[in-house]
Amino acid sequence: MSDQLTARVIEVIAKTQHLPAESITIDKTFAELKIDSLDGMNILFAVESEFDVSIHAEHAAAIKSVREMVEGIEKLVAAKEAAHQG
Amino acid sequence: MTRRVAVTGIGVIAAPGASRAAFWESLRAGRSAIRPMTLVPEGSLRFPNAAEVADFRASAYMDEKEADLLDRFAQFALIAAREAVVESGFVVTTELGARMAVVTGTSTGGQTSEDREFYSLYAKGVTRIHPLTIPRTMANAGASCIARQYGIGGPCYTISTACASATHAIGQAYWMVRNGVVDSAIAGGSEAPFSMGFLKAWEAMRIVAPDTCRPFSQDRKGLILGEGAAMLLLEPMESARARGAKIWGEIAGLGMSSDAHHLTQPLADGAARAMRAALLDAGVEPGAIDYINAHGTGTQANDATEAQAIREVFGAHAGKVAVSSTKSMHGHALGAAGALEAAATLMALDQGVIPPTANFNEADPACALDVVPNTPRVARIEWALSNSFAFGGLNAVLVFRRS
Numbered sequence: 113m114s115d116q117l118t119a120r121v122i123e124v125i126a127k128t129q130h131l132p133a134e135s136i137t138i139d140k141t142f143a144e145l146k147i148d149s150l151d152g153m154n155i156l157f158a159v160e161s162e163f164d165v166s167i168h169a170e171h172a173a174a175i176k177s178v179r180e181m182v183e184g185i186e187k188l189v190a191a192k193e194a195a196h197q198g
Numbered sequence: 199m200t201r202r203v204a205v206t207g208i209g210v211i212a213a214p215g216a217s218r219a220a221f222w223e224s225l226r227a228g229r230s231a232i233r234p235m236t237l238v239p240e241g242s243l244r245f246p247n248a249a250e251v252a253d254f255r256a257s258a259y260m261d262e263k264e265a266d267l268l269d270r271f272a273q274f275a276l277i278a279a280r281e282a283v284v285e286s287g288f289v290v291t292t293e294l295g296a297r298m299a300v301v302t303g304t305s306t307g308g309q310t311s312e313d314r315e316f317y318s319l320y321a322k323g324v325t326r327i328h329p330l331t332i333p334r335t336m337a338n339a340g341a342s343c344i345a346r347q348y349g350i351g352g353p354c355y356t357i358s359t360a361c362a363s364a365t366h367a368i369g370q371a372y373w374m375v376r377n378g379v380v381d382s383a384i385a386g387g388s389e390a391p392f393s394m395g396f397l398k399a400w401e402a403m404r405i406v407a408p409d410t411c412r413p414f415s416q417d418r419k420g421l422i423l424g425e426g427a428a429m430l431l432l433e434p435m436e437s438a439r440a441r442g443a444k445i446w447g448e449i450a451g452l453g454m455s456s457d458a459h460h461l462t463q464p465l466a467d468g469a470a471r472a473m474r475a476a477l478l479d480a481g482v483e484p485g486a487i488d489y490i491n492a493h494g495t496g497t498q499a500n501d502a503t504e505a506q507a508i509r510e511v512f513g514a515h516a517g518k519v520a521v522s523s524t525k526s527m528h529g530h531a532l533g534a535a536g537a538l539e540a541a542a543t544l545m546a547l548d549q550g551v552i553p554p555t556a557n558f559n560e561a562d563p564a565c566a567l568d569v570v571p572n573t574p575r576v577a578r579i580e581w582a583l584s585n586s587f588a589f590g591g592l593n594a595v596l597v598f599r600r601s
Contacts, residue, residue, distance in 0.1 A: 130262045153329040154266075160326060 113138075113182060117189070120162060121182050128158045141177040155181075163189055199378035204438040204601060205446045207286025207431030208541050209278035209386075212528045213249035213424055218281060221528070221538075222545045225553040228574050230527045232410050232422050232557075237392040245406040249424035249529025250392065267330060268343060269308030270390035274427035274534070275340025276347065279384050283348065286431040287443055288382065290348040299380040300341045300354040301371040302429075303363030303387035305533035306396065307337035307356075313393035340388050340427070352380045358533065360588035361493070363387050365536030365596055368430060369452035372596070375432050382434075386537035388427030397423070403462075405497050411530070412557045413494035413523035414501050414565040421495040424529020428537035430544075435601075445601040447544040450581075451480025457591030464500055464587055469493075469507035472593035473583065477511075480597035482581055484512045487519055489552055489582040491543045492569075494523020495530055502564040504585065509567075520577065522570040526556035536586040540596060543584045547600040550578050 118138055126133040129151060136145065142152060156172050159165075159181065165188040167175075175181050210217065213231035214224035224231060234240070235248040256265035256273045259280075265273060279300075283290065290298065311334040318324040333339060338356040345354045353374065357366045364387025371385030391397070400406050400423060407420035438445055453476025457468030477484055493504055501523075509516045524542045531538055546552055551574050558571035582598045 130266075150267075150330075150333075157326060157329045 113186065117186055118182050121159065121185060122178065124158045124162050125155055125178065128155050136178060138179050138182065143176070159185060165189060165192060201376055201378065202435035203372050203375045203432050203449045204435045205430050205449060205544055206288060206433055206438050206443040207282035208428065208446055208544060209281030209285065210426070210428045210538065210541050211251055211274050211277050212426030212428070212531065212538055213251055214528050216251060218285065218541065221541065222549070225524055225527055225542055226549065226551045226574055228527070228554045228556050228572060230410065230556040232529060235392070238394050238397060242394065243397055244401050245408050247410060247422055248392065249422060251426055267333065268339060269311040269334040271304055271308055271310070271388045272334070272339040272343055274390060274425070275302055275388035275429065276343050278386060278388065278427040278429040279344040282384060282429040282431045288431055288433065290350060292349060294382065295349040296351040297381040298350045299352045299371055299374050299383040300345050300350050301367040301383060301385045302338070302341040302344070302356045303365070303367035303533045303536065304337050304340065304356060304358060304389055305360050305363055306389065306391060308335035308339055309396055310390050310393045311335050313395045344384055350384070359592045359594070360590055361530065361532050361535055362586040362588035362592050362594040363533035363536065365540070365584065365586035365594035366454065368449070368537065368540055369454065369594055369596055371432055372449045372452055375434060383432045384429055385432060386427060386429035387534040389532045389534040390425050391423050391532055392425060407496060410557045411496040411526045412559060413492065413496045413526050413555050414505070414562060414567070414569040415558045416560040416562040418496045418498065418501065420497050421525070421530045424525070424531040425534070426528070426531050426538065427534050428541040430537070430540060447547040447601050448599040449596060450482065450599045451476045451597030453477070453479055453595045455593045457593070459591050462589050464503040465591065466503050466506040466510060468591055468593050469504060469585070469587050470510045472595045473507065473511045473585070476583060476595035476597050482597065485515045487512070487581050487583055488577065488579040489543070489546060490519055490521045491539045491582065491584040492521050492523045493585040493587045494525055494555065496523070496525065500587065502562070504587065505565040505567050516567060519568065520552050520570050520575065521567045522553055522555045524553050527553070536584065536594065539584050539586070543582050543598050547579050547582055547598055550576060552577050552579070
């Protein structure tokens with residue numbers, strides 16, 4: 113898991129939720145951060161824009177923590193880069 | 199059950215002032231808040247002036263996360279409702295909230311959010327739209343937000359009848375409290391019309407004045423758009439008195455009508471029918487009315503038609519009624535207009551000062567009424583009307599009484 117990508121995801125969550133970035137760590141669940149389903153949609157939108165990726169609805173619904181978000185984005189970014197190289 | 203209905207709280211955010219007191223301070227002095235527009239780039243429209251809430255920042259009123267959920271029009275609604283509740287001293291307990299209503303008016307809802315997101319989609323080539331666009335845009339966003347804030351569990355809805363929205367909304371809430379459907383209500387209207395798309399649509403109608411709003415004046419050139427919100431807290435007179443609340447005035451009647459005539463051209467008959475219905479609902483004779491807060495948009499058609507309707511309804515008494523249009527100061531705030539004007543009328547009753555028709559230059563024989571030109575007038579008012587006439591030929595009139 114890239115530290116840089118993790119930091120970018122955390123920054124997007126912090127900005128969207130108006131939370132200090134220090135309060136968000138990789139091990140926090142969305143429930144712990146008081147992120148509800150509406151907040152979740154907001155974060156997905158912001159993350160999609162930040163990384164220029166598209167998160168499928170069924171994957172999106174399964175994301176319940178910062179770690180799952182980072183892992184999901186990592187895969188999408190890798191797939192995008194592979195597609196470019198191909 | 200029929201009860202008298204008192205207004206015990208007034209909240210306002212509009213160009214003349216970002217609070218009830220500041221708004222009234224400007225109106226009672228006859229100061230117009232019409233200025234060069236700042237919300238769209240200079241020179242992009244045929245009309246340069248508007249009545250904007252200057253330097254508005256939602257974060258000054260609510261935390262940023264809450265502000266994010268709401269379009270500007272809903273932010274205004276919440277801000278005005280909060281002031282009305284705080285000023286009234288009414289504490290919304292769980293029990294009282296369950297018997298309380300929220301009725302708001304708006305003409306275009308969250309169109310500034312829609313305009314911004316659609317611009318990204320069509321012009322900037324962005325493929326995603328912000329996921330809060332639907333909840334931000336919905337016309338009931340303000341009403342829902344007020345209900346959530348205070349735990350108001352009774353009837354909650356939004357009325358959209360263009361420029362009569364807020365008057366219909368206040369009237370509905372008034373009837374519900376009067377008839378015992380609920381025991382209190384928050385009612386009013388809010389509007390935020392300043393997006394490029396919406397302003398261009400107004401420009402195309404060629405009824406926005408290139409200078410300023412001069413209701414009933416011979417040289418009037420059209421309306422000036424305004425924004426903001428006003429909310430009233432309504433409760434039965436008896437309980438308001440029992441708890442020693444400040445009572446700004448009483449709502450005593452509602453009249454409604456439809457012109458069933460033309461999409462945009464007003465008809466005096468329709469306006470007259472609404473005024474008569476309001477007087478009948480209040481059980482008051484036309485001769486008892488001291489003041490009319492006119493719809494008075496400053497367009498050629500409205501002002502002449504409204505003057506004709508007033509003469510039809512009041513006959514010989516028409517010349518003795520003071521008629522002013524406060525739109526000359528707060529602009530035409532569309533779905534919020536009736537609420538700003540209800541607030542102005544209530545404060546006129548309470549303070550004994552009639553806010554004038556500002557920017558007035560010369561009398562028009564087609565509007566031969568006492569239009570209180572430019573100078574505020576000290577006068578004891580017992581009964582007053584507030585008129586709202588909308589595009590689509592929809593009319594609503596409220597009757598207010600001094601308390």
